[in-house]
Each structure stands twice: as structure tokens, then as C-alpha cells.
Amino acid sequence: MQIPAALDPVEAIREAMPDSLLDVHLFRDETTLIIKPEKIVAFARYLRDTKGLVFNFLSDISAVDYYPDYNRPGRFGVCYHLYSMLYNRRLRLKVYLPEDAPTVPTVTVVWRAAEWLEREIYDMMGINFKGHPDLRRVLLPDDWEGHPHRRDYPLGYETVMFSFNKDEINKSKPYAKE
Amino acid sequence: MTLTPVPVPAQAPEEWQGSVEALRGLVSDRAMTGETLLLNLGPHHPSTHGVLRLLLELDGEEIVTCLPDIGYLHTGIEKNIESKSYEKAVTLTDRMDYLAPMSNNTVFCMAIEKLVGLDVPERAQAIRVICLELTRINSHLVWLGTHAMDMGAMSVFLYCFREREFVLDMFEMLSGQRMMGSYMRPGGVWRDLPAEFLPALNKFLDYFPAKIDDYETLLTNNPIWIDRTQGIGVVEPEDAMALGMSGPSLRGSGVNWDIRKAQPYSGYEQYNFNVPLGEHGDVYDRFLVRVQELRESLKIIRQAVDKLPGGPFRSTNRKFVPPPRAELGGSMEAVIHHFKLWTEGFPAPDEEVYVAIESPRGEIGCYLHGTGGNKPRRVHFKTPSFMHISALGVISQGHMIADLVGIIGSVDIVLGDSDR
Amino acid sequence: MGVISSKMGNLGVVTTSLDEAVNWARTGAMWPLLFGLACCAIEMMSTQASNYDLSRFGMELNRASPRQSDLIIVAGRVTRKMAPVIRQLYDQMASPKWVLSMGDCASCGGVYNNYAVVQGVDEIIPVDVYVAGCPPRPEQLIHGILTLHEKVRGERVLETIND
Numbered sequence A: 001m002q003i004p005a006a007l008d009p010v011e012a013i014r015e016a017m018p019d020s021l022l023d024v025h026l027f028r029d030e031t032t033l034i035i036k037p038e039k040i041v042a043f044a045r046y047l048r049d050t051k052g053l054v055f056n057f058l059s060d061i062s063a064v065d066y067y068p069d070y071n072r073p074g075r076f077g078v079c080y081h082l083y084s085m086l087y088n089r090r091l092r093l094k095v096y097l098p099e100d101a102p103t104v105p106t107v108t109v110v111w112r113a114a115e116w117l118e119r120e121i122y123d124m125m126g127i128n129f130k131g132h133p134d135l136r137r138v139l140l141p142d143d144w145e146g147h148p149h150r151r152d153y154p155l156g157y158e159t160v161m162f163s164f165n166k167d168e169i170n171k172s173k174p175y176a177k178e
Numbered sequence B: 001m002t003l004t005p006v007p008v009p010a011q012a013p014e015e016w017q018g019s020v021e022a023l024r025g026l027v028s029d030r031a032m033t034g035e036t037l038l039l040n041l042g043p044h045h046p047s048t049h050g051v052l053r054l055l056l057e058l059d060g061e062e063i064v065t066c067l068p069d070i071g072y073l074h075t076g077i078e079k080n081i082e083s084k085s086y087e088k089a090v091t092l093t094d095r096m097d098y099l100a101p102m103s104n105n106t107v108f109c110m111a112i113e114k115l116v117g118l119d120v121p122e123r124a125q126a127i128r129v130i131c132l133e134l135t136r137i138n139s140h141l142v143w144l145g146t147h148a149m150d151m152g153a154m155s156v157f158l159y160c161f162r163e164r165e166f167v168l169d170m171f172e173m174l175s176g177q178r179m180m181g182s183y184m185r186p187g188g189v190w191r192d193l194p195a196e197f198l199p200a201l202n203k204f205l206d207y208f209p210a211k212i213d214d215y216e217t218l219l220t221n222n223p224i225w226i227d228r229t230q231g232i233g234v235v236e237p238e239d240a241m242a243l244g245m246s247g248p249s250l251r252g253s254g255v256n257w258d259i260r261k262a263q264p265y266s267g268y269e270q271y272n273f274n275v276p277l278g279e280h281g282d283v284y285d286r287f288l289v290r291v292q293e294l295r296e297s298l299k300i301i302r303q304a305v306d307k308l309p310g311g312p313f314r315s316t317n318r319k320f321v322p323p324p325r326a327e328l329g330g331s332m333e334a335v336i337h338h339f340k341l342w343t344e345g346f347p348a349p350d351e352e353v354y355v356a357i358e359s360p361r362g363e364i365g366c367y368l369h370g371t372g373g374n375k376p377r378r379v380h381f382k383t384p385s386f387m388h389i390s391a392l393g394v395i396s397q398g399h400m401i402a403d404l405v406g407i408i409g410s411v412d413i414v415l416g417d418s419d420r
Numbered sequence C: 001m002g003v004i005s006s007k008m009g010n011l012g013v014v015t016t017s018l019d020e021a022v023n024w025a026r027t028g029a030m031w032p033l034l035f036g037l038a039c040c041a042i043e044m045m046s047t048q049a050s051n052y053d054l055s056r057f058g059m060e061l062n063r064a065s066p067r068q069s070d071l072i073i074v075a076g077r078v079t080r081k082m083a084p085v086i087r088q089l090y091d092q093m094a095s096p097k098w099v100l101s102m103g104d105c106a107s108c109g110g111v112y113n114n115y116a117v118v119q120g121v122d123e124i125i126p127v128d129v130y131v132a133g134c135p136p137r138p139e140q141l142i143h144g145i146l147t148l149h150e151k152v153r154g155e156r157v158l159e160t161i162n163d
Helices: A009-016 A037-049 A114-125 A166-172 B029-033 B077-081 B086-093 B101-116 B122-150 B154-175 B197-219 B223-229 B237-242 B283-306 B332-343 B384-395 B401-410 B415-419 C002-008 C013-028 C039-048 C083-092 C103-108 C138-153 C157-162
Strands: A021-027 A030-035 A057-065 A076-084 A089-097 A103-105 A128-130 B037-041 B053-059 B062-069 B352-359 B362-369 B378-382 C071-075 C098-102 C129-131
Touching: A009 A021, A009 A030, A009 A037, A030 A037, A030 B352, A037 A076, A037 A089, A037 A103, A057 A114, A057 B352, A057 B362, A057 B378, A076 B352, A076 B362, A089 A103, A089 B352, A114 A128, A114 B384, B029 B053, B029 B062, B053 B401, B062 B384, B062 B401, B077 B086, B077 B378, B086 B101, B101 B122, B101 B352, B101 B362, B101 B378, B122 B154, B122 B197, B122 B283, B122 B401, B154 B197, B154 C039, B197 B283, B223 B283, B223 B401, B283 B401, B362 B384, B378 B384, B384 B401, B384 B415, C013 C138, C039 C071, C039 C098, C039 C103, C039 C138, C071 C083, C071 C103, C098 C103, C098 C138, C103 C129, C129 C138
Parallel strands: A030 A089, A103 A128, C071 C098, C098 C129
Antiparallel strands: A021 A030, A057 A076, A076 A089, B037 B053, B053 B062, B352 B362, B362 B378
């Protein structure tokens, strides 16, 4: 079976969708394409279905919170890590989202693996995925308030008990009785 | 900040306080009318490997919908790592996939090395390969023991744990700890192989192949095992790739993807080994793939031990790796490096990297984003068990509950891995 | 039982022999609940397996149902989502019941000092013996179990019935 020749993803995208590609970033032999959030589904479909690209495996979706540095165009970044099994190469798509009501269309229509990965990002970062079939919390209890992986959410650190503060802490620590 | 106490109910409620309406859309409409039964395969159950909760919608014995509910082991490791420096965070990664702690360590250390551009000497790479393959053997032994025990073959559990003791003794020689060694560090490994390690390893390599034959004798041609596992939990290759499955669960369906061959790391390209593939994608094929992987791991370890190069066991770049104690007596730079690295840690650029390796369960990936300072901005682990549990809801439709136990065992999930 | 002790006064020999007999029976076959949460569960399974056999201490098998077990070994980190489940299991166990908190995470929160982990299972259920370690070696767990057996042998049966 003849395998079609591999295309360079950056060139192919520049030809096919030039106005939605905001930037290309290279670091340590990893290519990141920074794109507009509304176009993510179109990009995903293009990358998965075009002969010569065939990015058919979604490795990971991660979200970053740039608080309090704010040194990126948007408080949140969502990275889609793609892998092409046929051509054995990786690619990253990145979108930047604003601070209030961060929303991005879901890519579950393209890769089914995104279902739970996007649920986890909704749970932990509070980013909404438009069109997701089942957006509920996955790792935390359903009635939890807040999104822990945001950088302004406190770690929830409990004062470490040493011998000098043992009695103080023992008074306020809720020990179970029976 | 003090934590708010967990409200302890004075007495556990007698009946479920919720209503079936909350599940509308997630289960089929027959559950709303009560035609099918909603059963909770709760977080505390002998056959779910860890605290996994499955909400099953049953039509008699047949599963109509299977909704996994995880999070009962969510430890907040990723957020905890954000408040620690890079070397100190390695100890936290041990405890994610607790059956393969060295794999987690390795993927995190490789991400750090890629981010800051740190070299890893050849001896360290060979030692890493030996430890990773021993970890793979360890993990597959626990998988085999618990999977067989769930299906009724209790003696395999005891045999596998007896073999595990040898490997755990070897890990104790390396790092002092049986399981959570944190032996892999950024730049290499923590310390060189002690003198008693290689003789013990060679003894294990001679002793173990006969044991794998024992397990195969017990299970592979056993008619009860074949009846219970063939044709169960079939996953088509396209579905498996779309659902994000990886590792032996994907290779059982015939997809030839192993990161050790496709994108080799840590010197794997030097070793000769086969990647076992299944054909039908059922529980039996996944079982055969993993048992064969035990033999391939032994092959790799033998080659690594034969080729073990000399040289340093950790990078000598003192900007990132603390100097050994012996140097501190004579050199002022060593003292300064020691002080800076152990109090503050080393800085990493404000960039992101993604590194993936082949853990015994599948592809574990580490997404690391630095700040320019000594603590990471964000660490995210894509763990194979997370993807496999979401696939479980799809694979188990139409099967009986007894088959479900076999399916859960065959996808080899570890709840610490999926919940982190 | 309270009537008997008040009518016959201090029975001395009879009650101590009764204590010994009952406690010997309790420690002889204390069946734990099959309850492993995280990494400590793997060490607990290693302790139950053939190298460090727990059956020689009477813990022949783990019962899956809380109503049929005497001991709950909380092995692993307790998260906020799992806490009500543990409480329910503990409530479902029949008296006499004991709790052994295995590992650092169950004893005090362990390595994790954050929003998701309960800092010690003694915030949820009362603990009899704490075993330290991350994860504790099988020998440490066996020492913890033998300490629990000693504690049980020191219990007074009549007093517990009078409660």
C-alpha cells in the first residue's frame, strides 16, 4: 500500500488556513501552532483528515494558568498534543483564553479521547467546552466549589504539627470520636 | 490556611438520598422508568483494582450503560508539585502510578532534562533502562496476580508476589526503599549500582524464565481461562486509537505502536527486542501480549547488563546537579552549588515541553511548563489509566457483570495513576 | 453481665480468665476488611502473600463485606471524596472493631499537605494503631498488627459490655 508523502504541518496549515494561524513557536524540536480558539475544530479536522498529516492520536490536552504573570495573550492556555501514528511525529496546538468566562469549542467530535481530558480541565481550571456531551466534574466531588489548578486557588496547607504547637493544633483538629 | 473539616455524618443514611433524575441523559431511558436496574459497583469492591466506582445500568445480567466515577484517590499531586522545586518534586511523582514508580520518575526527569537542556550520560541511560524494565516486570506481575485472582485463579497471585519479592529486594539495594525509591533524578540516577546488585540481577535473570513458563502452563491453555477471556471485551483498532488507548491494551488489538520503538528514549534504540501484538483485541490477547512482554523485558535487561558502559551515573553539570559530598571539602564552587541547589533549586525557562514514555500501562506523558524561576508553573501528567477508564464505559457495553471483572483486569488500571 | 458482676462482686480469677479467653479468641482470627486505597495496599498484599505471611497471625483472608470483618486496615491516602465512604464502612462494621492506620498518609496526611487529602484518617474514624512508613515494609505492618493484638489482649471484656 502506497503511503502518501508526509507534508510539513506548518506549510500545509499556512496554505489552507492562513488567517487563523496566529503564530508558530519552536522550542527544543517541538512545534507549537498558536491559533484562534473558535477555529480549533476546523484545525483539528484538517490535521486529522488530510493525507500527509494524519494526526489521528490525541495524546493530551493540558491547560495552563498564567496568573499572576500575565505574560501571554490571555490568562489561560489550552494545549492539544497531537501524534501521527503513520508519520511518527508530534505537534502541539495552543489557544489562549481570556480570564472571564473562558470557553473553547470541544474537539470530542474529532477525537473521542478528548471527552474525559476536557472534563478534567473543566473540573480543575474552570474552562468551559462548548458542545461537550457530558461536562461534569471528574476528579473532585460534584458539589466542590472552585477550580483547584488555578494559581489563585490556595493549596490548602495545614500547619505542620511540631512539639511547640502540638496543643494548639490538637485543640482545633477535628478528631473523630466514635 | 487551615483546612475545613470534613463533615462526618453522625450516622450513615439508610437509603440513597438522591434521585434518578440526576442521571437523565447519561443512562438510557429505560432506567428512568425502572425497567433496568441501576447498580453501584462501589468504590469499595474486591475486584475493582483500587477505588473505582462504576455505575452500571443492568438489564438482567447484561450491562446497558457503564458510567465510571473516579476521583476517590485524587491527591492534588500536580498542584503540590507547583509549590516545590524540581528535584524535590521527583518524590511526589513516585506515588502516582504506584505499581511502576520508576516510570513516573523517569518521565518527569526527562521532561526537566528537555526543558533545561541537561545531558544524561550513557551509564545513567543504561541503568535507567534496566530499572524501567524491572519496573515493567514488577507491574505486570501484580497485574497478572490480581487479574487471575479476580477470575478465580488464586494461586497465580501468590506465585507472582513471590517473584516480586526478588525485584523489590533489588530495588531496595538501589535506593533503600522497596517501592517508592525516587531513584531517577534530573540528569541521571541518584547513585551508582551497588556491588551486590549485578549478581542478584543475574541470579534473577536465570531464575525468572522458568516462572513465566509456569504461569503460562497454568493459564494459557486452560479451558476455563480461555472460555472466560476469548471474545470478551473486544476493541477494534480504530476505536482504540480514537479513545486514546495505548500500551498493551492498544497492542492487543493489533496496532503496532510502542514508544520504545517509535520514538526511542534513554538509549532504547540500541537494544534488540520484539513488540508482541494481539489479533482480536479481546481480553485473552491482552493477556498474551503482557505475558510475552515479560519475556521481552528480560531480553532487554540482559542486553543492557552486557553493554553496561562505564562513566558517571549522573550529569556533571553543576548548575543543575548537586556535587557529591566528597567534593565539598576542597572546592568553594562546589559549596556554592550545593547551597544554591539544595535551598533554592535550579531555574527553568518560561517554556513548555511534552515528553512521553512507555510505562507498563501505556503512554505516560508529562507536560511541563516552567516560569523562569525555580518552581514549575504547571505540570500535567497524561496517564494511561485515565484514558482506559473512560474507554471502559465503551468496551463493556453488552457484556455481563462477570465479564466486566475480566475487562477491568485486562485494561490494567491503577487508580493512583488515573486520579493523581 | 452487669447484674452478675454486681451480685458476685469482684470475681477476680473468673473475669481475668474470661478476659484472656475472649481476647485470645479475638486476636486469633481477626479478619481484616479488604480495604486498600493506594500504594500501601500493594505492601499489604505483599504482606498477605507467601513471603511475609499474615495467615500465621490469624488473618487468613480478607472479607469483602464490612459486616463480616473485625479490623479495617486503612492502607493509603484518604481523599475528601472518599471520606464519607470510609465513615459508612466503619459504621457498618459490627462491634468489636479495630482500626489500624497503615502508612503516613492514613496516619497524618503523609507527603500531601493540600486541599484534596484528609490529614489523617483519625479525623474520620477513631484509630487504634498507627503504622508509619511510606509505604511501611511488611515487617513494619506485622509489628503494627502484633501491637494491636497486644492492645486487644489488654482489654477488659466486662467493661466493654457494660458500656
